[in-house]
Amino acid sequence: MNEPLYSEHPAMFKNDPFSFVLAVILIAAFGLGLIILLFWYLQTKASKLTIYENEILFEKGLLSKERSEMSISSVRAVKVKQSFFNRIFGVGKVEIYTTGDLPEIVAAGFPEPNKVRELLKAGQNNNRQPA
Numbered sequence: 001m002n003e004p005l006y007s008e009h010p011a012m013f014k015n016d017p018f019s020f021v022l023a024v025i026l027i028a029a030f031g032l033g034l035i036i037l038l039f040w041y042l043q044t045k046a047s048k049l050t051i052y053e054n055e056i057l058f059e060k061g062l063l064s065k066e067r068s069e070m071s072i073s074s075v076r077a078v079k080v081k082q083s084f085f086n087r088i089f090g091v092g093k094v095e096i097y098t099t100g101d102l103p104e105i106v107a108a109g110f111p112e113p114n115k116v117r118e119l120l121k122a123g124q125n126n127n128r129q130p131a
Helices: 017-028 032-045 084-089 113-128
Strands: 006-008 047-051 055-060 066-071 077-081 091-097 105-111
Touching: 006 113, 017 032, 032 047, 047 105, 047 113, 055 105, 077 113, 084 091, 091 113, 105 113
Parallel strands: none
Antiparallel strands: 006 047, 047 055, 055 066, 077 091, 091 105
């Protein structure tokens, strides 16, 4: 495989800053915040979105893995959802549709979601042009 154009895990603080601050405050309460932060960290490391020149790979899970792999040429639509705070911190949810009404890949909390959309659009344009 080629060098990835995009390879990220979901962001912790940027994705939900209020919960992050609350968990840090709860560290003083019997270490509860530390457990929350550890669990949250493991959840973020369990998901990874990677975009190569011609394909998309979305992995979920630490001990057991679920991998979704698809060709960029089969992508029909890309939807980016960002709340007000998501836009401030530069994170969002990316939904990738191939066929049907349900998204094939739903990646929440990832940095630079518009970059993902632009990379997929550019990859589709490159695949459509005759070589």
